[in-house]
Amino acid sequence: MSKIQVNNTAALGQVIDQEQVAALRPAAEAAALKLEQGTGLGNDFLGWLHLPSSITPDFLNDIEATAQSLRSKCQYVVTIGIGGSYLGAKAVIEALADNFAAYKPATTHVLFAGNNIGEDYLYDLIDLLKGKQFGIIVISKSGTTTEPSIAFRLLKDMLEQQVGKAEAATRIVAVTDARRGALRGLATQEGYKTYVIPDNVGGRFSVLTPVGLLPIAVAGYDIKALVEGAVEMEKAGSDDIFTYATTRNALYRAGRKIELLVNFNPKLHYFAEWWKQLYGESEGKDHKGIFPAACDFTTDLHSMGQWIQDGERTIYETVISVGEPAHSVVIPDDKANLDGLNFIAGKHVDYVNKMAELGTRLAHVDGGVPNLLITVPALKEKYLGQLIYFFEKACGVSGYILDVNPFNQPGVEAYKKNMFALLDKPGYEAESKAIKAKLGK
Secondary structure, X not given: OOOOEEEOHHHOOOOOOHHHHHHOHHHHHHHHHHXXXXXXXXXXXXXXXXXXXXXXXXXXXXXXXXXXXXXXXXXXXXXEOOHHHOHHHHHHHHHHOOOOHHHOOOOOEEEEEOOOOOHHHXXXXXXXXXXXXXXXXXXXXOOOOHHHHHHHHHHHHHHHHHHOHHHHHHOEEEEEOOOOOHHHHHHHHHOOEEEEOOOOOOHHHOOOOHHHHHHHHHOOOOHHHHHHXXXXXXXXXXXXXXXXXXXXXXXXXXXXXXXXXXXXXXXXXXXXHHHHHHHHHHHOOOOOOOEEEEEEOOHHHHOOHHHHHXXXXXXXXXXXXXXXXXXXXXXXXXXXXXXXXXXHOOOEHHHHHHHHHHHHHHHHHHOOOOEEEEEEEEOOHHHHHHHHHHHHHHHHHHXXXXXXXXXXXXXXXXXXXXXHHHOOOOOOHHHHHHHHHHHOO
């Protein structure tokens, strides 16, 4: 198997049938045509659609050179960003990394900040970096987003105090707007190396821009293979994409409002977090949209398994199944056999995991949970690139079937307005007065 595969057989029969899925095929084809022709809602944010095939070897070489420069100077490189400005990179790095890399010697560790406003988190990070050689990748179109701006202000000041302003400038890379914004102005003033976030690529679709590629390269992974996989999926045709998009929309119309993205490999935890933002922010509009949730199996079978098996029938599952593990571990024989496990002695751990996966899928389908299966040959850069592009394009198609704009996110501003009003930010005087009256202050 040289690419990811999609199978919806176990999603059919109880809640929907093949006819209902097939009935949505024309809508999927029309959605794909809107993407290609740029005639749908949000058409000013379609830069991701043919991004993989537009990336040049010289561009990737430049990113790799910058990554190597940071690696040569830094024990830690802190990637500062929130939402799509960090989740894609985190997803790929975690999927490829040694599970215990944080506890083992490494040339360079990639850390993340600016994705929360946790005071203790920032304190602990600053404490870790004291006296250490570190660098910063700061990712923001505007340079004024609250969470990353706080983290960058703190870490920039710390880095300049530790190594001096001139040297700090060689250890800070800004990924930002081409022309505008506070971060672009600062980067020009200080002489930081910069990369551009394309105007026509939204944050949740930006993992194959320098937003994701640079941190992934700093972590030591093959960004050329990642892009190669995405190019393959871009050129592969849309059958699997249509299968996924039409099946999930048919299930939604039949009352299945929650999609559980399930994995049986703990390395995919953050891939699911990236997927949750991609689909939640793209489809949750106009009081519509499938709610994206995720579980790590078999771990979460011991917490959520009961609900999934016997709870309200408003869910369906999409299982990401990894074909081959990277390593081999065989279960030994034990003469005493006190744990009763000699029946699997001599078996690979992954074989047991695969039987748990199959048994779980069968049990959940029997319990009335439709099941889509996405098979990934292995957790390697090429296949992750395929999976990223698959989900991105399927998201665009699915959003258009749902009849929403998949490329905006107007709802995320509501909490920010309240937060700024409560913080008495200049320009929010009226909002501050109103919200304080509402709270009885």
